[in-house]
Amino acid sequence: MNADASGTGRTARAPRRSSGVPELSELLTSAELRAVRAQGAEDLDDMLRLTPLRYIVPGELRDLGALREGDDATVIVRVVGSQARRMKRRPGSILEVRVADENAQLTLTFFLPKDHIVRWHQEHLAPGTRIAVFGTVHFDPRFHQGAPQITNPRYEPYDGSAEARARLMRPVPVYRLRKKAKQATLRSAYKKAVEFADQLTTILPPTVRAAEHLPSLPEAMRLIHTPQDMAETERGTRHLVFEEAFILQTIFAQRRAFDARTPAPALRASGPLQPLLDERLPFTLTESQAEVGEAIRHELARSRPTNVLLQGDVGSGKTVVALRAMLQAVDSGHQAVLLAPTEVLAEQHHRTILNLLGDLGRADHMHAHPDATRVRLLTGSQSVADRRRTLLDVTSGEAGIIVGTHALLTESVEYAALGLVVIDEQHRFGVDHRRRLRTKGADGKNPHVIVMTATPIPRTAALATAGDLDVLSLTQSPGGRPGITTHVVHEEDPAWESRMWARTAEEIGAGRQAFVVCARIDEREERADVEIMGEVFEDLPSGTDPGPEPRGVTQTAERLARRPQLHGARIGVMHGRLSAQEKQEAMDAMVAGELDLLVATTVIEVGVDLPNASVMVVMDAERFGISQLHQLRGRIGRGEHPGIAFFDTRMPHGSETSELLAKIAATTDGFELAEIDMRRRGTGDLVGEEQSGLHRTLEHLDVLRDEKIIARARGIAFDLVAGDVDLEDHPQLAAAVERRLRDADPNVERS
Ligand code: ADP
Ligand code: MG
Secondary structure, eight states: OBBBTTTTSSOOOOOOTTTTTTOOHSSSOOOHHHHHHHTTTOSSHHHHOOOSEEEEEEOOOGGGGGOOOTTTTEEEEEEEEEEEESSSSSSSSEEEEEOOOOOOOOEEEESSSHHHHHHHHHHHHHHOOEEEEEEEEEETTTSGGEEEEEEEEEEEEOOOOOHHHHHHHHHHEOOOOOTTOOOOHHHHHHHHHHHGGGGGGGSOOOOHHTTOOOOOHHHHHHHHHHHHSSSHHHHHHHOOOOOHHHHHHHHHHHHHHHHSSSSSOOOOOSSSHHHHHHHSSSSSSOOHHHHHHHHHHHHHHHHSSSSSEEEEOOOHHHHHHHHHHHHHHHHHHOEEEOOSHHHHHHHHHHHHHHHGGGGGGGGTTOOOTTTEEEEEEEOTOOHHHHHHHHHHHHHTTTTEEEEEEEHHHHHHOOSSEHHHHEEEEEGGSSSHHHHHHTTBGGOOOOOEEEEEESSSSOHHHHHHTTTSSEEEEEOOOOTOOOOOOEEEEEEEEEEHHHHHHHHEEEEEEEEEEEEEEOOSTTTTSSEEEEETTTTEEEETTOOOOOTOOOSSSSHHHHHHHHHHGGGTTTTEEOOOSSSSSHHHHHHHHHHTTOOEEEEEEGGGGGSOOOOEEEHHHHHHHEOOHHHHHHHTTSSOSSSSSSSEEEEESOTTTTSHHHHHHHHHHHHHOHHHHHHHHHHHHSSSSGGTTTTHHHHTTTSOOOTTTTTHHHHHHHHHHHHHHHHOOOOOOOOOOOOOOHHHHHHHHOOOOOO
16 A cells, blocks of 8 residues: 555645546646646646635725725726826836716826826726726825825726626635736636636535535635635535545545554453552542543554554543553463653653552562553663563563663564553654554554554644544543742843742742753753744844843853852753753652752653753744643642742833743633634644644644534545545546645655
């Protein structure tokens, strides 16, 4: 099922034309053809599916007397007279046409480069002619005694008939212009093309279209490109929205079906380890953890490979849920792998799992529980001896749970009986990784896969863009969490700054620890362009330049050491330029309580668990993304002490950025923040690399607006694929799927 087995990049488009569809070159003039091709369309199907960016909607007809400065007006008038004169400083002429209705006068001013164009207008604007005029009204006291005028208006003859009136009210499409194409050229191209809409390939099966009360495709095209009113454009667009949702859901349904062709081991056992762990947990599971756990238990027990996206805010307790699932695998005689994005995190997961399991996880120890399993760590930087020992355990099946990084994906790792793969922080793993794991299951079977993410994706967005995964969400925080409060601190208020460091010092004085996160390592050496709330600026916006106090990690650490309030505090640094060992030492020193304050870049963003940390200061908070800020904030308040986060910013009070920071400060609900993020930037980063190609090309679908449509399209597409996996009875749909995948990513593999 390779779309491009050669791997050489974009392949030529598959021809999918059935006979009788005219080539664009047969339909259009060469100028029109150029304009349409510049839009990226190669055939009629492409072309007509490119919808206008917007429409110019003519206003109500107006009396001239009622016009105001700046109005976009439509008026019916009679030509009184016209006069042309040469321009003084440029070649060409000014044509002034006086027009009037019963009440008042208006001047139309045309700036025209060529004499023959002046004559052409004068012929169409002979005195007494009735015309409809469209344009923006200006009152300039310097001209025409301050009477209204419109510069370079559009106009057309008007005979007062009902049809003429209706035609006036039609929305006028505005197309995206590329390569100096002209709007008028595109409009005329589309007018012609719509006449041939009957020849288009209809992708939606007729029964689906009927059930959804959608216009036919040709009708939709007419409604979109030559509408009578705005309601028509909406009706037409619904066809394309549904079509797009339907194609995407068909892709997801097929992926599922292809996955299912290679069965997974049914992990059916319900003991002994999993219930033993439950007894040993120092807390009771939240309702949400229990529910999600049940859903996962049910999934893993089937021989269809599980593809679950387990999402939950930072601190929602995903690890325990994952561990219980892994024990279900071990109890069923299989192995489970936990993949982390970094070594530090892999090591931490390894420790956490060993702690949670206690004697259940130390099969190689003297005091092990009789049913104990073995938990092994595998990372790239382990010593050869450690690695050998681990690999032996993995191959022999002694190791029930294996924790590691990408190293676990290399070909040389042979599993005795891999049944489940848990991937932490999915955004660091692409689809390739998941595919590589697929061959690693026991007896050539597929392992089950659970992907954990702390960047929640709103449900509909997940369905629209990651629809081959089942989304399970942990919606509660474990009770008794002390919580986090967040303050925005503006640098323009020195008193606040001072108070912020004083609070930090108080926490340190009480035995707690603090993180200070900087956007850069060393501000003096780095390039000037910065990112502000995800937008890149080449130069710092005014008022935000580093000034005399640059504050990369290095400078900030130096500066804090000089602050009287923090006198005596033990300050460390951590950033990406340190060696793995130096980073580890810094982190270890924090964990051991040998440091009070760590100044770092976002290397601390993911996962590191430090229950004693209670303060998080983010310097230049505006340079981080919304979910990043939320993630950073989630590093504190994880123990028994409440957390305080400070978003320190150089942006002024009342600025848009400052307002946004305040919004983030005001909520701790990751789902709400994800939605704010999505509304600001589109689905962008939310879905990670995995389906990025697919969603980046969303054309008509709006994952927030079209929630219901997506859900319905999904139901229908999954039913259809269940009965016809290879879409043999739906060749048009099959071609559309193929095309969609190729457009999303020329190198993408289908399954
Ligand atoms: P996540 O990975 O979702 O960010 P973790 O799984 O690391 O969260 O859990 C955060 C902390 O909460 C851990 O210390 C964990 O032991 C604890 N925890 C998990 N579930 C519960 C629960 N039901 N009650 C109390 N504490 C819990
Ligand atoms: Mg975690």
